[in-house]
Amino acid sequence: MLTAVLGLGQIGLVAAIALGWASKKFAVDVDARELAVNEVLPGVNCGACGYPGCSGYAGAVVKEAAPINLCPPGGSEVITAIARIMGLEDDVTEPQVAVVLCQGDNRKTTQKYIYTGMHDCNAANNIADGPKQCPNGCLGLGSCVTACPFDAIEITADDLAVISRERCTGCGLCVTACPRQLIRMTPATATVHVLCNSHDKGGVVRKYCEIGCIGCNICKKTAPEAFKIDQFLAQVDYAHDDDAAMAIDKCPKNCIVDFNSTYPDGSKFKPASIQPPTPACAGKDLP
Amino acid sequence: MAPQLYMSSSPHIHSGESTNAIMRSVIYALLPTCAVSVYYFGLDALLVLLLCVAGCLAAEALCCLLAQQPVSIGDGSAALTGILLALNLPASSPWWLALFGALIAVTIGKQVFGGLGHNLFNPALVARVVLLISFPVQMTSWTAPNPIGSGVDAIAAATPLGEMQTAVMLNGQLPPSAHSGFGDYFIGNMAGSLGEVSALAILLGAAYLFKKKVITWEIPVSYLGSVIAFGGIMWLIDSQLYPDPLFHLLTGGLLLGVFFMATDMVTTPITRNGMLIFGVGCGVITVLIRLFGGYPEGVSFAILLMNGATPLIDRYTRPKVFGRILHKT
Amino acid sequence: MDKKTFVGGVHPPDCKHYSAAKPIEVCPLPEQLIIPLSQHIGAPAKEIVTVGDQVFKGQTIANATAFVSVPIHAATSGRVMAIEPRPHPSGKLLPAIVIEVDGEDRWDPSLKGLDVAHWNSDELRQRIKAAGIVGMGGATFPTHVKLSPPDDKPIDTLIINGVECESYLTADHRMMLEHSEKIIDGINILRRVLGVKQAIIGIESNKPDAIACMTKAAAAHDIEVQALEVKYPQGAEKQLIDAVLKREVPSGGLPMDIGVVVQNVSTAAAVSDAIRLGHPLVERVITISGPAVVEAKNLLVRIGTPMEFLLQQCDGIKYELDKIIMGGPMMGQSQLSLAAPAIRGTSGLLLFGHQDLPHIEVGTCIRCGRCVTACPLHLLPATIASYAILGRFDEAEDYCAHDCMECGCCTFQCPANRPLVQNLRYAKAGILAKQRRT
Numbered sequence A: 001m002l003t004a005v006l007g008l009g010q011i012g013l014v015a016a017i018a019l020g021w022a023s024k025k026f027a028v029d030v031d032a033r034e035l036a037v038n039e040v041l042p043g044v045n046c047g048a049c050g051y052p053g054c055s056g057y058a059g060a061v062v063k064e065a066a067p068i069n070l071c072p073p074g075g076s077e078v079i080t081a082i083a084r085i086m087g088l089e090d091d092v093t094e095p096q097v098a099v100v101l102c103q104g105d106n107r108k109t110t111q112k113y114i115y116t117g118m119h120d121c122n123a124a125n126n127i128a129d130g131p132k133q134c135p136n137g138c139l140g141l142g143s144c145v146t147a148c149p150f151d152a153i154e155i156t157a158d159d160l161a162v163i164s165r166e167r168c169t170g171c172g173l174c175v176t177a178c179p180r181q182l183i184r185m186t187p188a189t190a191t192v193h194v195l196c197n198s199h200d201k202g203g204v205v206r207k208y209c210e211i212g213c214i215g216c217n218i219c220k221k222t223a224p225e226a227f228k229i230d231q232f233l234a235q236v237d238y239a240h241d242d243d244a245a246m247a248i249d250k251c252p253k254n255c256i257v258d259f260n261s262t263y264p265d266g267s268k269f270k271p272a273s274i275q276p277p278t279p280a281c282a283g284k285d286l287p
Numbered sequence B: 001m002a003p004q005l006y007m008s009s010s011p012h013i014h015s016g017e018s019t020n021a022i023m024r025s026v027i028y029a030l031l032p033t034c035a036v037s038v039y040y041f042g043l044d045a046l047l048v049l050l051l052c053v054a055g056c057l058a059a060e061a062l063c064c065l066l067a068q069q070p071v072s073i074g075d076g077s078a079a080l081t082g083i084l085l086a087l088n089l090p091a092s093s094p095w096w097l098a099l100f101g102a103l104i105a106v107t108i109g110k111q112v113f114g115g116l117g118h119n120l121f122n123p124a125l126v127a128r129v130v131l132l133i134s135f136p137v138q139m140t141s142w143t144a145p146n147p148i149g150s151g152v153d154a155i156a157a158a159t160p161l162g163e164m165q166t167a168v169m170l171n172g173q174l175p176p177s178a179h180s181g182f183g184d185y186f187i188g189n190m191a192g193s194l195g196e197v198s199a200l201a202i203l204l205g206a207a208y209l210f211k212k213k214v215i216t217w218e219i220p221v222s223y224l225g226s227v228i229a230f231g232g233i234m235w236l237i238d239s240q241l242y243p244d245p246l247f248h249l250l251t252g253g254l255l256l257g258v259f260f261m262a263t264d265m266v267t268t269p270i271t272r273n274g275m276l277i278f279g280v281g282c283g284v285i286t287v288l289i290r291l292f293g294g295y296p297e298g299v300s301f302a303i304l305l306m307n308g309a310t311p312l313i314d315r316y317t318r319p320k321v322f323g324r325i326l327h328k329t
Numbered sequence C: 001m002d003k004k005t006f007v008g009g010v011h012p013p014d015c016k017h018y019s020a021a022k023p024i025e026v027c028p029l030p031e032q033l034i035i036p037l038s039q040h041i042g043a044p045a046k047e048i049v050t051v052g053d054q055v056f057k058g059q060t061i062a063n064a065t066a067f068v069s070v071p072i073h074a075a076t077s078g079r080v081m082a083i084e085p086r087p088h089p090s091g092k093l094l095p096a097i098v099i100e101v102d103g104e105d106r107w108d109p110s111l112k113g114l115d116v117a118h119w120n121s122d123e124l125r126q127r128i129k130a131a132g133i134v135g136m137g138g139a140t141f142p143t144h145v146k147l148s149p150p151d152d153k154p155i156d157t158l159i160i161n162g163v164e165c166e167s168y169l170t171a172d173h174r175m176m177l178e179h180s181e182k183i184i185d186g187i188n189i190l191r192r193v194l195g196v197k198q199a200i201i202g203i204e205s206n207k208p209d210a211i212a213c214m215t216k217a218a219a220a221h222d223i224e225v226q227a228l229e230v231k232y233p234q235g236a237e238k239q240l241i242d243a244v245l246k247r248e249v250p251s252g253g254l255p256m257d258i259g260v261v262v263q264n265v266s267t268a269a270a271v272s273d274a275i276r277l278g279h280p281l282v283e284r285v286i287t288i289s290g291p292a293v294v295e296a297k298n299l300l301v302r303i304g305t306p307m308e309f310l311l312q313q314c315d316g317i318k319y320e321l322d323k324i325i326m327g328g329p330m331m332g333q334s335q336l337s338l339a340a341p342a343i344r345g346t347s348g349l350l351l352f353g354h355q356d357l358p359h360i361e362v363g364t365c366i367r368c369g370r371c372v373t374a375c376p377l378h379l380l381p382a383t384i385a386s387y388a389i390l391g392r393f394d395e396a397e398d399y400c401a402h403d404c405m406e407c408g409c410c411t412f413q414c415p416a417n418r419p420l421v422q423n424l425r426y427a428k429a430g431i432l433a434k435q436r437r438t
């Protein structure tokens, strides 16, 4: 017993000395600013900046004068903080969130064929342009989910991708992952969106989707400033979207959604303004 | 209008082989061994078998439910783990030992890694080793074979390997049992865990697996070959101290290990050269432990050690790609 | 005769009995031909006719736009009805020239054969390109490109591919039985173009009648016939060369790098037609088969004939279709509908009902190594696939993912039914995208 304790103790001692010596001997001089920048970065190593992890980016900012606004998850706070450390002028970008411009889940749209194979949108899209009849709609196989480092995207039970506005940090990785380019970065302040991505004519859209934009112009008539119609597809003009909400009830296809009050059908995400009722309170109220 | 036609990437046909079928074949191949063990050890053996299988199935179902995954007991891998575990236990194992082993096998051996296909170590062997270290007494109380109908009570006995180790330790030379009785060993008339008894039954099962092409020759051949070669060399050096290779082959869990555990696909290399290295490694370690180690039997440790080395082996045994002169590793 | 082969591969059920004994029948003309501008590997052709034009059979209606490209011809006489996107076998809508068939089937009078006296490499090569000849085994690689090796790559052997290792397909088999003379003639022309003496015809030994027939026809011409073991993908170019000559085409290289040119038997026959008669590639033999078709047939079909029409010639289907495959079951493309036309690379049209195809759940990889043993290129499909799924394309590249020829052996063999080929394709696309970025 005693030998064992002593033996282990010795090993521990030797290892400790070796480690201590190594840390002295191989110590690397790090610019204090680099440490400070690394400190203010979120530390999620998402790679959205294009550098290997947060420390890589911190190094690049200090040594290579990399732009200080490359960290989308950090948002404006991080940019301000880095700017202070580096003594640079603050050039804040507006915070953004990603929106999936589609509501056509499997109940609301039709399919061309039954797809079997790799569970990935890009792979499916290579087979006769994807199983969905709509050439621009969400395939629901979750390539964006895989790309998102923040677990901000879910695929509903009916195969539609929905992005949580709270969890989304605006890194934009999902945008490139989607083969149908239907995820768009929008200003975080804009909550009203036309959730459709199909430029097909109204008659065509009607055939394959219950909830697709048919380009009827009603929204534009209701709020001329806030909408523009581009090839049979209405889009919110995020520069002047103050009145956009007015058109929500007017849209005959229900494809305008205000994320402040509702998320697409079947989503487990809920608008921030609607707090789930807390059952504990209900009990407490009783005398 | 629901679509009628399927589309997918090529190929559009399939060999028809399935994971379930593979697991089922292995289970079938183990039936003779199970039967022999029940014949020699009676209802005790049957109980251990049933407990292990039931335990594994239950543990698997539980894990899946907890992880909110579809329950995967249908793929047969849990049942197989149960059988393999039982074959690694003594017939006299108490019920709790079997159940605890099953729990360990499925949870620590498999599910913590993410379920079938992701485990690094052979689940049944993980459980065996955990049990062996935690409950050495129960795990090494062997009974002599007691064929059904012989009407005698089970008596305690030592395994041939255990006998050998004790004799070598005490007298500095092999016991008489290491020189004779090979016929009994072959049909399984010796003490040991359920699956260690009959070489004949295991060979039958192995033949079935080869015929069904479930296992390939690489690992069994290299494993057996290296045991024979290494054991043989030691025997030639000193036949008083080291048993002959045939003794190595027929006793202990070697054959069971060679054909049913070292060939477990999940935990062994996927490349041919990797499999050969794996087999040789297992063989050498087995003999080393048997002759020089603290435990009389080394098959489980050998296989587990090599399981751990599998990712490394796979990495450095990449086959030469067609049309390439050299490949980088 | 000893049967040669390569290492790896699988044994899919051959299922050729449906159509092997059926002589080639001439398919009647449909009312419309849909002739896509993209029928080959390389740049699509550019149309040179306009809507309303009258065209003859064999008239060039679209020109090659690059060296790796071939012209397209009208497959019968008639009027150009439209030039617009139409269903293509790839499942997309792609530009096609639609011809309203006039039923007279008049050859373009300007088409003439080439007199033997004028045979020289360049002229022959020119003719072969003008005739729009591409690899008819399914790869549709322009033949003239294969026949134009640079000077530093001397060719010593011409291998003729009569393997037809894909299940169900019997088109090449019937060609060898019924047109062996024409094939031999084509081989002679090809030898002339390349200036080589040695020519070997490789045939899988499950076609003894074709071997006998070709041996007889080849006897007088100093052409060898080599029986090959029945194994898929014996007909893949690199595997065929490996089997016949024991030479490995370097990764990323072409057969011409090791002094070999491979041509399919039907291509050889088409070459003969193009040189002797001046006829461009306007028709080919297609096997219409599968458990769901009423009468399986080998049809001589005009390029551009809609698949629906082909099916009518075979008395339709027995039960509801589950999958339509153009090409063979291992490498063919599943079809969106029967609206797409037969093109130059179409070797077969296969029809399956629900009970005829596997519908197996995809499980997790059990690391059984079946895919490793099956891969004829000795890749590690399971490893590459797992890297591909994780998006780790650097590692996938390190494991030579881009060497994969998508033969399908790995997926065929995988007991967990993992879509390995698709994963490999995904990896290849990822690697390509990565290379383009840097």
Ligand code: SF4
Pocket (backbone or CB within 6 Å): C374, C375, C376, C377, C378, C379, C381, C403, C404, C405, C406, C407, C408, C409, C410, C411, C420, C421, C424
């Ligand atoms: S990895 Fe590619 S080449 Fe190898 S078997 Fe699979 S599809 Fe064929």
Ligand code: SF4
Pocket (backbone or CB within 6 Å): B270, C364, C365, C366, C367, C368, C369, C370, C371, C372, C381, C382, C410, C413, C414, C415, C416, C417, C418, C420
């Ligand atoms: S065949 Fe399938 S299960 Fe076996 S190793 Fe390859 S991918 Fe895994």
